[in-house]
Amino acid sequence: MNEFNLELTEDQEQLRDWIHQFAVDVIRPAAEDWDEREEFPWPVVQEAAQIGLYGWDFLAQGMLGDKTGLTMPVAIEELFWGDAGIGMAIMGSGLAAAGIAASGTQEQVMEWVPQCYGTADDVRLGAFCASEANAGSDVGGYRARAVHDEVKDEWVLNGAKAWITNGGIADVHVVVAVVDPELGSKGHASFVVPPGTPGLAQGQKYKKHGIRASHTAEVILTDVRVPGGCLLGGKEKLDERLDRVRRGEKGNAQAAMQTFEATRPAVGAQAIGVARAAFEYSLEYAKERQAFGRPIIANQGIAFMLADMATEIEASRMMVWRAAWLGKRGGFVNAEGSMAKLKAARTATWVTERAIQILGGAGYTREVPVERWHRDAKIHDIFEGTEQIQQLVIARAISGMRIE
Secondary structure, three states, X not given: OOOOOOOOOHXXXXXXXXXXXXXXXXXXXXXXXXXXXXXXXXXHHHHHHHOOOOOHHHHHHHHOOOOOOOHHHHXXXXXXXXXXXXXXXXXXXXXXXXXXXXXXXXHHHHHHOHHHXXXXXXXXXXXXXXXXXXXXXXXXXXXXXXXXEOOOOEEXXXXXXXXXXXXXXXXXXXXXXXXXXXXXXXXXXXXXEOOOOOOEEEEEEOOOOOOOOOOEEEEEEEEEEEEHHHEOOOHHHHXXXXXXXXXXXXXXXXHHHHHHHHHHHHHHHXXXXXXXXXXXXXXXXXXXXXXXXXXXXXXXXXXXXXXXXXXXXXXHHHHHHHHHHHHOOOOOOOOHHHHHHHHHHHHHHHHHHHHHHHXXXXXXXXXOOHHHHHHHHHHHHOOOOOHHHHHHHHHHHHHOOXXX
C-alpha cells in the first residue's frame, strides 16, 4: 500500500464498532464515578483485558499486523470518545511498551512488553518514566543517573521522575536516565526496572485537573539495581553510540524523544476522541434545546459554531491518520507527527470549550459531561511535548535550522 488511502478495511471498521460498543456499554456508564474518585479503574481495565482489548496481543495486532498505520488511531479515538481518563488507564501501558520497542533488542521486546500487560486473569501495568520535576520538555535537563557496576554487571539508578502515568503502581517501569552527564540529552539510556525491584517507590500521587481516572505519580529511585541485560539495546550498542557522540558524529535520537515522536499520532487520536464526544453531545443538545420558540441550532450563532467544530475535527483526524500512515513508512518528512499532535490538541481544547458555550450554564455544571471533557482535553496541549515544543520541532523541520 504505497498511496495514502482513507478507506478503512473491513477489519478496521469492525474493530472500530467493537470498541465503540465497549465504550457505550462499559466506559461511559463508569466515567463520572472514576473521575470523581480519582482512582485507577481496575474493574474497567480488567473487563477490557477479558475481552482482549487490553493486552500484548491487541497491541501487536494493532501495530505490527497493520500495514496502513490507521488501526491504532481508530481504536484510540473510540476509547477516548468513551472517556479520556479510563482510555488513558487502558492505553497507558502502551507508552512503556513503546519505550521498550524504541530502544530495546528484539529479545528484550519479547521478554518485557508482554509483562507490561500480564494476562486476562492477571492484569499487569507498565510505566514510562522520563519527565522530571525540573525537566519536562527540557530532556537535556534530566538528573536521574544510571551508573554501571562493572564488577556485578549491574546498573545502579538514582533520582526522581515526575508526572508518570502508572508510576509506582506499574509492574514494569521503563526509566530514562543519564549515563554520561557531559553529553547532555545524547548521554541518556533507557532501562527496564523489573517487578519488585528494591529501591523503586511511588512518591506523591498528583491530583489532576483532568484524566483523573488515570494514575499519575512521582517515581523515586534509590539505589535501584538492575541487571546489565535491563539496559535497553545493550551495553555494546550504548558504548558505540556514546563514542560517536564524543567524536562529534551524529548519534541516535535521544531515548525519550524516540518514544514520544513515535506516539504523537496516537496522542492526536486521543484528543480527537475527546473533541468528537463534546461535539456530538452539543450537536444533539442544540437540536433539542428550545429558545425563543425554536431549537437553538436554528440560530446562526450556534449553527456556525457547530459547523466549525465539525470541520476542525475532520481536519485534525486527517492529519493524525496521515502521520500514522507515514510513521509506518519509515518516519516523518516535515515533523508530521508533531503537526498532527499540535493540531488535534488545539482542536480538542477549543471544541470542548465551545461545547460548554453552547450548553450555557448547564455546560458549566458537573450535571453534564462537557465540563469533564473540557478538563480532559487540556492535557493534550501539554503531555508528550507541549504545544510550544511541537512548534519548535516543526519549525526546525521546515527550516532546517537550529531554532532555540
